[in-house]
Amino acid sequence: MESSFRGEVMKVLLHGCNGKMGQVLTKIISEIKDMTVVCGVDKEPLRFKNEYPVYPSLLEVKEDVDVVIDFSNHVCLNSLLDFGLNKKAALVICTTGFSQEEKQQMKDASRSIPIFHSANMSVGINLLMALVKEAAKKLYQDFDIEIIEKHHNQKLDSPSGTALMLADAINEGLNNELEYIYGRHSKTQKREKRELGLHAIRGGSIVGEHQVIFAGAGEVIELNHNALSRDVFAYGAVRAARFMYGKEPGMYNMQDVLK
Numbered sequence: 690m691e692s693s694f695r696g697e698v699m700k701v702l703l704h705g706c707n708g709k710m711g712q713v714l715t716k717i718i719s720e721i722k723d724m725t726v727v728c729g730v731d732k733e734p735l736r737f738k739n740e741y742p743v744y745p746s747l748l749e750v751k752e753d754v755d756v757v758i759d760f761s762n763h764v765c766l767n768s769l770l771d772f773g774l775n776k777k778a779a780l781v782i783c784t785t786g787f788s789q790e791e792k793q794q795m796k797d798a799s800r801s802i803p804i805f806h807s808a809n810m811s812v813g814i815n816l817l818m819a820l821v822k823e824a825a826k827k828l829y830q831d832f833d834i835e836i837i838e839k840h841h842n843q844k845l846d847s848p849s850g851t852a853l854m855l856a857d858a859i860n861e862g863l864n865n866e867l868e869y870i871y872g873r874h875s876k877t878q879k880r881e882k883r884e885l886g887l888h889a890i891r892g893g894s895i896v897g898e899h900q901v902i903f904a905g906a907g908e909v910i911e912l913n914h915n916a917l918s919r920d921v922f923a924y925g926a927v928r929a930a931r932f933m934y935g936k937e938p939g940m941y942n943m944q945d946v947l948k
């Protein structure tokens with residue numbers, strides 16, 4: 690998909706710039722000619738020596754900004770939306786762990802500004818969403834469906850935003866009949882047909898692995914996605930920022946970017 694961004698240098702604010710994803714993006718954007726990080730915002734502004742100014746709060750930002758790329762924490766949503774609304778900047782929100790109410794807040798704000806949100810910026814996961822939706826439609830009658838996700842030991846939210854996105858894609862294909870079960874413990878009854886189990890593993894430096902299991906009688910189908918480095922998410926965020934530049938107000942996601 691072509692972006693509406695032409696011939697100028699796009700001014701990016703990195704929100705959460707001193708986090709793991711913020712630092713990967715800092716490096717990747719520094720190598721892109723038509724994009725520049727004009728400033729960053731992070732709870733700990735002095736953690737790294739960045740080549741751009743870093744503020745402890747969005748309220749202190751002085752620079753002109755075209756697009757905010759956000760990899761921070763869901764608790765920042767109010768200040769992020771206020772910033773976007775005041776400065777008329779497009780928001781590329783890649784953070785996960787939002788409640789339903791927070792997602793509704795995003796939708797409300799998107800009546801005035803363009804807002805992108807996706808729990809996974811990789812091309813592969815967004816293709817996998819379509820595959821598991823189709824597979825679920827064909828297999829559900831005879832196969833039980835479960836999702837396992839694995840991430841590093843610093844991750845705050847579980848299950849991952851991606852696991853929930855995959856579950857929602859599956860459930861959409863099945864008229865939203867499924868009930869999500871978050872890990873099984875202290876159970877004394879067998880699995881019910883309409884359960885969709887979501888299971889989170891946390892350890893070491895695992896970047897992000899998602900496995901969708903279709904388990905039938907005597908056979909199992911597994912669809913896996915493994916992110917081998919954070920670069921894949923950062924390149925996706927850059928692609929989304931290009932797509933969002935100059936867009937009309939509304940909610941957008943990775944499916945729109947990849948169309």
Ligand SMILES: NC(=O)C1=CN([C@@H]2O[C@H](COP(=O)(O)OP(=O)(O)OC[C@H]3O[C@@H](n4cnc5c(N)ncnc54)[C@H](OP(=O)(O)O)[C@@H]3O)[C@@H](O)[C@H]2O)C=CC1
Nearest residue numbers: 705707708709710731732760761762783784785808809810
């Ligand atoms: N959509 C996608 O493809 C991906 C999404 N993510 C999501 O992005 C988010 C960030 O991930 P990651 O970079 O690994 O996490 P990190 O914890 O490494 O980075 C988050 C950064 O944001 C900072 N921060 C937290 N709260 C605030 C605040 N109120 N104001 C300003 N800065 C704040 C953190 O500071 P401090 O450390 O001091 O709290 C930290 O520097 C997570 O929600 C994660 O799930 C991650 C990878 C891919």
Ligand SMILES: O=C(O)C1=N[C@H](C(=O)O)C[C@H](O)C1
Nearest residue numbers: 785808809844849850851897
């Ligand atoms: O926190 C992470 O690291 C990741 N979070 C996203 C999620 O919650 O799905 C995406 C990716 O798997 C990495």
